[in-house]
Amino acid sequence: MNKDKTRGKAKIKKIISIVIALIILGFTAAMFIMPIVLTVTNSFMTKSEITANYGKIFSEEGSSAVSSYIADKVNLKIIPDKVSFGQYITVLIKSPQYLLKFWNSVIYVIPIVIFQIIVALGASYSFARYKGKFRNTMFFIYIALMLMPYQVTLVPNYLVADWMDILNTRWSVILPGIFSPFAVFILTKTMQRIPSSIVEAAKIDGANEWKIFRKVFVPMSKNAIYSVAILLFMDYWNMVEQPLIMLQNNEDMHPLSVYLSKINAGEIGLAFAVAAIYMVLPLLLFLYSEDRVLEGIASSSAIKG
Amino acid sequence: MIKKVKSELKRRKPVSFENRDKTSTMPFMIPSIAGFMLFFLIPFFIVLYYSFIDNPINQEFVAFDNYISLLRNHAFMLSLKNTLIFSVIAVPLAVIIPLILALFLENNIPGKSIFRTALISPLVVPVASVILIWQVVFDYNGVINVFLDSVGIEAVDWFKSDFSRLVVVMLFLWKNTGYNMVLFMAALANIPLDVKEAALIDGVGPIRRFFRIKLNFMSSSIFFVTILSLINSFKVFREVYLLTGDYPYEGLYMLQHYINNTFRSLDYQKLSAAAVIICIIITAIIALLFVIDNKLGSSVDE
Numbered sequence: 001m002n003k004d005k006t007r008g009k010a011k012i013k014k015i016i017s018i019v020i021a022l023i024i025l026g027f028t029a030a031m032f033i034m035p036i037v038l039t040v041t042n043s044f045m046t047k048s049e050i051t052a053n054y055g056k057i058f059s060e061e062g063s064s065a066v067s068s069y070i071a072d073k074v075n076l077k078i079i080p081d082k083v084s085f086g087q088y089i090t091v092l093i094k095s096p097q098y099l100l101k102f103w104n105s106v107i108y109v110i111p112i113v114i115f116q117i118i119v120a121l122g123a124s125y126s127f128a129r130y131k132g133k134f135r136n137t138m139f140f141i142y143i144a145l146m147l148m149p150y151q152v153t154l155v156p157n158y159l160v161a162d163w164m165d166i167l168n169t170r171w172s173v174i175l176p177g178i179f180s181p182f183a184v185f186i187l188t189k190t191m192q193r194i195p196s197s198i199v200e201a202a203k204i205d206g207a208n209e210w211k212i213f214r215k216v217f218v219p220m221s222k223n224a225i226y227s228v229a230i231l232l233f234m235d236y237w238n239m240v241e242q243p244l245i246m247l248q249n250n251e252d253m254h255p256l257s258v259y260l261s262k263i264n265a266g267e268i269g270l271a272f273a274v275a276a277i278y279m280v281l282p283l284l285l286f287l288y289s290e291d292r293v294l295e296g297i298a299s300s301s302a303i304k305g
Numbered sequence: 306m307i308k309k310v311k312s313e314l315k316r317r318k319p320v321s322f323e324n325r326d327k328t329s330t331m332p333f334m335i336p337s338i339a340g341f342m343l344f345f346l347i348p349f350f351i352v353l354y355y356s357f358i359d360n361p362i363n364q365e366f367v368a369f370d371n372y373i374s375l376l377r378n379h380a381f382m383l384s385l386k387n388t389l390i391f392s393v394i395a396v397p398l399a400v401i402i403p404l405i406l407a408l409f410l411e412n413n414i415p416g417k418s419i420f421r422t423a424l425i426s427p428l429v430v431p432v433a434s435v436i437l438i439w440q441v442v443f444d445y446n447g448v449i450n451v452f453l454d455s456v457g458i459e460a461v462d463w464f465k466s467d468f469s470r471l472v473v474v475m476l477f478l479w480k481n482t483g484y485n486m487v488l489f490m491a492a493l494a495n496i497p498l499d500v501k502e503a504a505l506i507d508g509v510g511p512i513r514r515f516f517r518i519k520l521n522f523m524s525s526s527i528f529f530v531t532i533l534s535l536i537n538s539f540k541v542f543r544e545v546y547l548l549t550g551d552y553p554y555e556g557l558y559m560l561q562h563y564i565n566n567t568f569r570s571l572d573y574q575k576l577s578a579a580a581v582i583i584c585i586i587i588t589a590i591i592a593l594l595f596v597i598d599n600k601l602g603s604s605v606d607e
Contacts, residue, residue: 017511021409022416028406029423032479035435036426042438057444076441076448123337129330138338145345147532147591148584149539151560155580156348158568179340209329238431240543241561245568260433261547271437279434286429290422293429297484298491301529 036279038078043087043276045080047269050087053077058268087273095267098256098274105255105278107170108243109236112177113229120183121225125213127184128191129199139188142181150241158245170253172246177236183228186299190224191217227296230289234282355577371578381579384563387556392538395474399534400527403482407489408515421490425483432480436547443472465554473557476544481537485530492526493519528598532591539587 042050053075091098127135145153153176161172194217202212218225240258247253256278263271286293356372359365375381410421427435442448443463450460463472496519504514520527542561545553551562560583567576 018412018414021412021414025406025409025414025420025424029420032427032482033423035438035479036430038438039435054441056446057441073451074441074444074446074448119337119340122333122335126330126334130326132327135334138334141346142341144588145341147536148587149536149561150542151539151564152580152584152587153345154564155576156352157344159348159351159573160344175340176344179337179344181341181345184337209333213333234429238433238543240433240546241540244546244565248568257431257433260431261436261550268437275434275437279430282429282431283426286426287422290425294425294487294491297487301488301491301526 036283038076039272039275039279041078041080043272044083044085045077045272046082046084046086047090049081050269050272054268087270088277090270091273091277095270098259098270098277100252101254101256101259102277104253105237105257108173108177108239108255109233111174112236113232115178116180116183116232117187117225117229119178120181120187120228121218121221122213123184124187124191124221125217127188128194128217139184142184146181146185154241154245157242161246168247168250168253173239173242176242182235183232186228186296187221187224189299190221194220223292223295224299226289227292227299230285230293231296231300233285237282352577352580355573356581358574361573371574372582375575375578375582378575380558380566381563383555384558384560385582387558388539388541388560391470391473391477391541391559392535394470395477395538395541396531396534398474398478399481399485399537400530402478403485403530404489404523404527406482407486407493408519410486410490411493424486427479428481428483432476432544433547439472439476439548464549467556469549469554469557473541473545473548476548477538477541480544481534485534488526488530488533489523492523496522524598524601528594532594535590535594536587539583 045053056074127139157172157176158167161167161176164171166172166175198216199212202216207215238257239255243254243258251259256274260271260275260278263274355361357366357368359367359370406424410417414420440447444450445460445462445464447463449463453460461468463469500518500522504518509517539560542559545557545559546562549557551565552558553562560579564576564579567579
């Protein structure tokens with residue numbers, strides 16, 4: 001009898017704690033996805049609805065040109081009055097400058113991701129296979145530099161780019177990106193976990209280093225490679241600092257991540273569609289491979305071990 | 306004991322074998338090391354050199370003049386102060402909030418994976434994409450002020466007052482909570498099951514269970530998240546720039562703003578001195594965190 005009572009109490013306690021957790025998590029989660037959801041739903045509004053809702057904020061300059069209706073009060077709506085693809089049609093067909101900036105982003109991100117990983121695979125293999133004084137020091141310097149913010153690394157990057165005469169070209173963003181140490185760090189940590197007995201076995205079978213690298217280490221790091229690729233993609237897709245410095249005098253080459261903030265008043269009617277187009281790729285990639293992303297993040301914490 | 310075994314192993318292995326490993330794996334790292342040296346390491350030493358000369362053409366040694374003039378420079382000190390203030394506010398929040406969320410997510414609650422996905426999703430969305438919504442919400446004529454007005458509170462200029470720090474902190478947390486939460490979830494999952502069960506059987510309450518047991522096991526991940534958040538807090542320029550452009554409200558003028566604006570005048574020695582100072586500050590803070598972590602962690606670490 002008594003036992004039942006305490007058990008009942010414990011049960012109620014448990015239910016209450018779950019309800020509290022649900023409320024807090026639900027509230028936070030809703031706040032977190034709100035900006036994403038709003039951007040997407042707003043991208044399906046007609047141009048006139050956007051102007052009416054947000055005209056008060058974005059039309060300070062050149063307001064003489066605005067002849068359409070603007071509401072007195074800003075009105076943040078989740079559901080469009082009328083679902084329209086007008087914004088998308090304008091962006092995709094009538095305003096090529098956005099597509100060009102989108103293409104810029106692609107041109108920066110793809111080679112950086114691919115070549116940073118290829119270069120890092122070699123270095124990681126070397127670091128994982130043999131530990132000497134030189135390699136340990138180098139690895140430590142890689143980590144130290146990985147931890148430095150752009151304020152520290154961009155000045156050296158700029159000096160080299162200036163010396164190589166590649167400032168204001170795509171190379172000034174791509175080349176430093178390729179040799180950034182993030183992938184080396186994660187992949188080394190992964191490869192260090194591959195047991196040396198496998199190497200010995202491969203050697204006995206007569207495999208040379210290139211073969212061990214290609215047939216053993218790279219395939220065994222497949223998951224980590226995938227995670228690193230996604231994390232790098234998301235990082236560089238979002239880059240702002242590097243193009244601002246390296247492409248100071250060449251705004252045509254800016255990626256969309258920088259250009260988006262420069263949409264001026266007249267274009268607010270299609271800005272949401274541009275924003276939505278820009279986030280759809282990383283978002284889908286994430287939803288498709290969430291577990292891999294989580295794995296990659298978790299393995300990035302091995303900084304001490 | 307372990308040392309003994311290790312030396313034993315070393316003795317048994319033919320020396321030439323290890324040397325062969327050393328040379329035969331060398332070519333694999335050449336591309337990476339060469340590129341890293343070229344783009345990061347060597348120019349960093351040039352930056353160090355530039356910070357001690359009057360200008361790249363004259364190259365006269367001026368000792369600490371560049372540093373002194375930088376420390377007397379109002380814009381630099383303002384940007385340094387703002388960045389540090391931001392870090393002091395944002396870093397603790399970026400550790401505590403994800404930790405609490407991770408603890409909630411550890412329980413068996415319905416819809417757990419949906420919450421997890423929702424909380425992590427800002428991580429993958431470019432800040433530039435959601436900036437419009439933030440502007441709509443926080444603009445002087447924006448949603449919040451409309452609401453405040455309707456309940457009779459005076460409107461706040463969210464981007465051009467000290468409240469702007471709050472707005473940026475929120476955007477920073479929005480972006481970074483997911484990553485840190487994943488790290489904490491991984492750490493929680495790594496606590497051995499028998500430890501958890503033993504605590505449950507002993508009837509330790511949830512709060513004491515957290516402070517006595519989980520916190521101990523998570524100390525290294527808390528340490529890592531702190532360092533990571535600190536580094537990210539130095540990158541908050543991105544959010545500020547996208548929200549408010551090159552010349553924001555004074556309280557939001559960050560180190561990277563200073564660097565960007567100095568790049569326009571191509572004042573190499575000042576830029577170099579600034580980079581070195583920031584490097585020293587970051588190194589000092591991380592070293593300090595390592596010391597703290599070693600002191601705290603020495604009693605529990607494996």
